[in-house]
Amino acid sequence: xxxxxxxxxxxxxxxxxxxxxxxxxxxxxxxxxxxxxxxxxxxxxxxxxxxxxxxxxxxxxxxxxxxxxxxxxxxxxxxxxxxxxxxxxxxxxxxxxxxxxxxxxxxxxxxxxxxxxxxx
Numbered sequence: 001x002x003x004x005x006x007x008x009x010x011x012x013x014x015x016x017x018x019x020x021x022x023x024x025x026x027x028x029x030x031x032x033x034x035x036x037x038x039x040x041x042x043x044x045x046x047x048x049x050x051x052x053x054x055x056x057x058x059x060x061x062x063x064x065x066x067x068x069x070x071x072x073x074x075x076x077x078x079x080x081x082x083x084x085x086x087x088x089x090x091x092x093x094x095x096x097x098x099x100x101x102x103x104x105x106x107x108x109x110x111x112x113x114x115x116x117x118x119x120x
Contacts, residue, residue: 002031006042009035013061014051033069037077037095044084044091059085075102089113
């Protein structure tokens with residue numbers, strides 16, 4: 001199993017360096033790859049904060065990317081990405097919400113926006 005860091009994923013998604021993007025694609029398409037939620041959170045942070053990619057586009061490219069890799073919590077990650085695209089929450093808060101919805105975990109927070117989500 002190959003674990004990817006945010007740099008490989010970013011080059012693959014952004015395709016902003018031909019050589020690195022091609023190498024990243026070869027790894028992702030030809031090896032068994034796993035991506036953890038923490039790494040996806042870093043990718044979201046980079047895409048939004050550094051490259052100013054919109055939430056809907058982040059959702060689209062990450063959901064497509066997830067079809068090429070495995071993740072330990074696919075349902076949590078997908079719902080977190082969907083929630084991030086639809087709400088004005090930080091990505092980690094969206095993941096907490098997704099853990100609540102998918103796994104039934106209780107989430108304690110002082111974050112007013114997170115507390116306002118349905119069934120939170």
